[in-house]
Amino acid sequence: MSGAEGGGEAGDAATGRPVADASADEQLELLTDRLVDYRATVGRCDRAGLPDALAAVLAESTRVVVPADLPAGWLTSHPGEVIRDQAEQPLALPDLDAAGVRVVTGAAVAIAETGTIILDAGDHQGRRALTLVPDHHVCVVFADQVVGSVPAALRRLPDPRRPLTLISGPSATSDIELQRVEGVHGPRRLAVLLVVEPPEGGGVVR
Amino acid sequence: MSGHGDGHIVAHRPFPAAATVELGKPQLRENLRNATHTIRDKRLRLVAERDDWEELRASGARIKDGVLARLPELLDQFTEAATAAGAVVHRAADAEQACAIVTDLVRATGETEVLKVKSMATQEIALNEALTAAGIEPVETDLAELIVQLAGDTPSHILVPAIHYNRAQIRDIFARQMPGVDLSTLTDDPPALAEAARRHLRQKFLTARVAVSGANFAVAETGSLVVVESEGNGRMCLTLPETLISVVGIEKLVPNFQDLAVFLELLPRSSTGERMNPYTTVWSGVTPGDGPQQVHIVLLDNGRSAVRDDPVGRQALRCIRCSACLNVCPVYERVGGHAYGSVYPGPIGAILSPQLTGQAAGANRTLPYASTLCGACFDACPVRINIPELLIHLRQTGPKPAGERAAMRAAAQVMRSPRRYRSALRSLRWAAAPLRWTNRRGRLRRLPWPLSGWTASRDAPLPPGASFRQWWADR
Ligand code: SF4
Numbered sequence: 001m002s003g004a005e006g007g008g009e010a011g012d013a014a015t016g017r018p019v020a021d022a023s024a025d026e027q028l029e030l031l032t033d034r035l036v037d038y039r040a041t042v043g044r045c046d047r048a049g050l051p052d053a054l055a056a057v058l059a060e061s062t063r064v065v066v067p068a069d070l071p072a073g074w075l076t077s078h079p080g081e082v083i084r085d086q087a088e089q090p091l092a093l094p095d096l097d098a099a100g101v102r103v104v105t106g107a108a109v110a111i112a113e114t115g116t117i118i119l120d121a122g123d124h125q126g127r128r129a130l131t132l133v134p135d136h137h138v139c140v141v142f143a144d145q146v147v148g149s150v151p152a153a154l155r156r157l158p159d160p161r162r163p164l165t166l167i168s169g170p171s172a173t174s175d176i177e178l179q180r181v182e183g184v185h186g187p188r189r190l191a192v193l194l195v196v197e198p199p200e201g202g203g204v205v206r
Numbered sequence: 207m208s209g210h211g212d213g214h215i216v217a218h219r220p221f222p223a224a225a226t227v228e229l230g231k232p233q234l235r236e237n238l239r240n241a242t243h244t245i246r247d248k249r250l251r252l253v254a255e256r257d258d259w260e261e262l263r264a265s266g267a268r269i270k271d272g273v274l275a276r277l278p279e280l281l282d283q284f285t286e287a288a289t290a291a292g293a294v295v296h297r298a299a300d301a302e303q304a305c306a307i308v309t310d311l312v313r314a315t316g317e318t319e320v321l322k323v324k325s326m327a328t329q330e331i332a333l334n335e336a337l338t339a340a341g342i343e344p345v346e347t348d349l350a351e352l353i354v355q356l357a358g359d360t361p362s363h364i365l366v367p368a369i370h371y372n373r374a375q376i377r378d379i380f381a382r383q384m385p386g387v388d389l390s391t392l393t394d395d396p397p398a399l400a401e402a403a404r405r406h407l408r409q410k411f412l413t414a415r416v417a418v419s420g421a422n423f424a425v426a427e428t429g430s431l432v433v434v435e436s437e438g439n440g441r442m443c444l445t446l447p448e449t450l451i452s453v454v455g456i457e458k459l460v461p462n463f464q465d466l467a468v469f470l471e472l473l474p475r476s477s478t479g480e481r482m483n484p485y486t487t488v489w490s491g492v493t494p495g496d497g498p499q500q501v502h503i504v505l506l507d508n509g510r511s512a513v514r515d516d517p518v519g520r521q522a523l524r525c526i527r528c529s530a531c532l533n534v535c536p537v538y539e540r541v542g543g544h545a546y547g548s549v550y551p552g553p554i555g556a557i558l559s560p561q562l563t564g565q566a567a568g569a570n571r572t573l574p575y576a577s578t579l580c581g582a583c584f585d586a587c588p589v590r591i592n593i594p595e596l597l598i599h600l601r602q603t604g605p606k607p608a609g610e611r612a613a614m615r616a617a618a619q620v621m622r623s624p625r626r627y628r629s630a631l632r633s634l635r636w637a638a639a640p641l642r643w644t645n646r647r648g649r650l651r652r653l654p655w656p657l658s659g660w661t662a663s664r665d666a667p668l669p670p671g672a673s674f675r676q677w678w679a680d681r
Pocket of ligand 1: 525526529530532554587
């Protein structure tokens with residue numbers, strides 16, 4: 001049906017056809033290209049470097065909001081305040097809407113071919129309002145969550161009945177003379193941090 | 207016998223009359239040309255990325271045909287799954303019933319304002335008008351729909367409804383009609399205009415208690431609904447209010463969750479020429495602690511079952527409202543969306559509206575003639591709807607517009623007798639002889655009545671200098 005079942009050549013960034021045997025690295029490259037194309041910012045780190053990388057992305061943040069189950073270890077390098085959304089006491093919308101609020105979440109699956117991140121309210125993702133109301137969404141994606149194609153991504157979701165949000169770049173409109181304007185109602189900025197285990201020998205990939 | 211549909215899909219003026227008015231607007235033509243050409247070029251580029259595009263189209267068509275073949279069964283399956291997930295499912299036979307159901311649901315919440323996500327189905331049933339009449343204010347949240355609503359106008363394109371306005375006009379509309387707009391920062395720069403819309407709607411999103419949406423797809427297997435958008439106004443409306451009411455045409459079904467993959471690849475590429483639209487929301491009933499806790503789904507027929515009964519016409523129900531056919535249509539490009547007198551303009555409107563309402567409704571009989579039958583729409587359609595075939599089918603089965611009827615009757619009279627035919631050809635050649643000297647294009651702009659109905663919107667070729675029989679005899 002689509003990319004995942006294709007055979008033969010390796011992923012081709014020019015034609016946008018990653019295939020099943022495209023190496024994980026090629027898929028990460030493609031995902032990065034696509035996200036940058038949508039004006040998202042993309043960074044890379046390894047697992048051990050995640051706290052420092054997140055702290056760098058969050059440098060000027062006044063308030064950082066996270067889902068209840070976001071691993072505490074992710075934000076150990078961030079010196080500022082971190083507010084956890086709690087099921088019993090969810091954060092009020094005006095708190096999420098306040099100026100300068102950033103939200104950090106994980107993701108369920110990412111699609112290289114289309115530059116899409118899927119949130120399914122599963123681990124480290126929280127409820128939908130969390131990634132919608134703040135102006136800046138920082139999303140952590142692990143390399144093993146990246147798949148080539150849309151069909152492969154849908155197959156990966158553990159339960160399609162969960163509320164799903166597919167995100168391809170920040171909010172945008174082209175309604176006025178077809179000129180693209182970013183940041184209408186959703187988050188104006190999307191930052192993606194790709195966590196890639198270093199190959200033998202270690203080191204930060206990029 | 208399944209009933210016909212009503213609502214904003216009945217044209218009140220014959221297409222040629224409406225088109226003549228629209229043709230007199232040079233600014234409109236300029237805007238349309240730019241927009242349609244830009245979008246179709248992007249679409250071509252993105253479609254070319256997929257070497258399996260034809261297979262994807264075939265899959266899309268096949269899945270939708272399967273849905274249409276098993277529609278009653280899949281509707282039951284969807285209803286069961288959505289209900290199990292916590293939604294309340296309603297069925298509406300026509301526009302009036304659907305509006306009544308939604309109005310009652312809103313009334314039950316005690317609210318007098320509802321937020322709306324752009325939706326063709328709610329436009330089709332004239333929901334905004336019904337809500338307003340019931341004292342409920344519908345607020346469109348899609349930027350283009352908001353522009354059109356503030357202007358007191360109607361959309362002119364499925365995808366970019368305000369394409370007939372340019373930035374200066376939009377600034378004027380906002381300055382005049384947007385409550386509390388900050389005139390000191392309101393320039394006609396698109397980012398400034400988008401920012402004004404963001405400010406205007408932000409407080410509404412954060413405080414709204416009821417939203418109304420449509421859905422791009424409905425999954426029978428899981429009872430899920432899908433909304434595809436880019437601004438985030440959709441996510442706001444689908445996530446923050448307590449009550450969510452979705453009006454969904456029964457043809458929006460796909461059997462399985464995995465089938466969505468095909469349509470999520472076909473739709474954005476065909477529609478906006480993107481690999482994927484910025485946001486897609488999929489929800490199944492109610493999720494405790496996340497999103498609306500009262501979820502209603504109104505399954506809308508409004509003539510769809512009647513279309514399904516026609517073995518040729520049925521394929522129109524595959525449509526996923528991508529608007530690709532509008533952007534390649536030489537007729538749409540010149541006359542714009544308002545000429546079609548329906549929320550469904552362009553080639554798809556020309557076949558869908560008269561089928562949904564029956565061709566006797568209003569001026570809908572004129573719509574199948576709003577085409578040159580060039581076939582560009584069929585090539586562009588991601589679900590392979592053979593629009594030209596359907597146009598001809600409708601022309602054959604429907605009542606003929608008066609002009610064409612008179613012209614065809616006259617032609618039939620003449621053609622029934624070889625003698626009359628020969629003498630008609632002779633006098634035509636005789637009449638045309640001086641024209642051939644003066645008319646280098648070899649086209650006639652106006653034929654005499656009753657043939658004038660034909661040339662009102664097209665040129666006729668000049669008759670050749672000699673008939674085939676004469677030419678043959680001379681050899
Ligand atoms: S008829 Fe085909 S091309 Fe036209 S809007 Fe529908 S799906 Fe798109």
